[in-house]
Amino acid sequence: MADKPRDPGVSIWVRPPRAPRRGSAPTGLSRDRILRAATDLLDAEGVEAFSMRKLAAALDVTPMSVYWYVDNKDELLELALDTALGEMRVxxxxxxxxxxxxxxxxxxxxxxxxxxxxxxxxxxxxxxxxxxxxxxxxxxxxxxxxxxxxxxxxxxxxxxxxxxxxxxxxxxxxxxxxxxxxxxxxxRTEDELGLDIRGIAEQADSWYAENADLQPGxxxxxxxxxxxxxxxxxxxxxxxxxxxxxxx
Known part of the structure; x- marks a missing residue:
């Protein structure tokens, strides 16, 4: 199912009520479960590699089952963003x-x-x-x-x-x-890579060697x-x- 183009000024938080879905909700699936799986997938693969098909596979459901809860990937990502922000201690x-x-x-x-x-x-x-x-x-x-x-x-x-x-x-x-x-x-470790890059930078321009006091302790x-x-x-x-x- 191809995602519908969405107006950039639209948000899932203020969208008009959508038409009721026909049939019954997919068994064993919920918005919370979808968002947990989406967050895990985004953490593992990033935004660029994320897709609704991969999410459905991680949940062991069909892509159409995910679309029962959201209209498109934009809505899901918007929900995932707020879910991540919910981890902050406020x-x-x-x-x-x-x-x-x-x-x-x-x-x-x-x-x-x-x-x-x-x-x-x-x-x-x-x-x-x-x-x-x-x-x-x-x-x-x-x-x-x-x-x-x-x-x-x-x-x-x-x-x-x-x-x-x-x-x-x-x-x-x-x-x-x-x-x-x-x-x-x-x-490599962070410090190992940092030393390698520092050596390359010093070869590229004397500024880096002249400002060695700015390097990590x-x-x-x-x-x-x-x-x-x-x-x-x-x-x-x-x-x-x-x-x-x-x-x-």
Whole structure:
């Protein structure tokens, strides 16, 4: 069954009710089971290799059985994206936010955001392609915006602050996933591949050798990535705090 072209402005979360399906629902199948299998398949093979036929095979059903629950692959991917976002710890953090430092609460949310896309690189590819207006996306946004309102920022300034930290985390996770995929494909450790690439880069241009102090420390590339992420986030939070103070 070929997927129907979908208007990019349409979302499964706001679509008109579809006509009732004829017959009875496939036995042993549910939306939750389909989404678990879809997430596993996307984690294993990525967006490019994903297909409804592969999903049906993983579920041991016919493709038509999957289409009982969604109209097309776009709808399924949009649901899968919100399912991935649902792994972020939002409610426990929000409960602790009222009396805590907004910086620490926002830091925790940004880590959740980054870790979600690090676990599911395909979700990072889908963000922006589909409207993030599902219940899990709304829950995260509610917590993040509520936290930033405590700074005193409003309107576009608040949204700029939110975009600053979330796009930083998103970009970091996306590049990190690409790099770790390259490491895995190389059959070497991250540090081994990093040393090889550093040698190649230094042969290509003297700039790399002249700026050796910018290279990872003795504890390896993974530890350096974490330090750089925390340092970058520190700078972003300091900038938000300064902007909020200036606006008072």
């Amino acid at each position: 409610d426990p953090l929000a409960e602790d936010a009222a009396d805590g430092d907004w910086r620490e609460h926002l830091r925790l949310l940004v880590h959740e955001y980054r870790n979600c896309f690090a676990r599911h690189p395909w979700a990072a590819q889908l963000a922006g392609r589909y409207l993030a207006i599902g219940p899990n996306a709304v829950a995260f946004n509610t917590s993040a915006v509520g936290t930033l309102r405590r700074t005193g920022l409003e309107g576009e300034r608040l949204m700029a602050a939110l975009g600053l930290v979330l796009q930083f985390a998103y970009g970091y996770a996306l590049v990190e996933a690409q790099w770790l995929g390259r490491v895995k494909a190389s059959g 003795d504890d390896g590339m993974a530890a350096a990535r974490e330090r750089q992420f925390e340092a970058g986030l520190d700078l972003a939070l300091a900038g938000i705090a300064a902007a909020a103070a200036a606006a008072r």
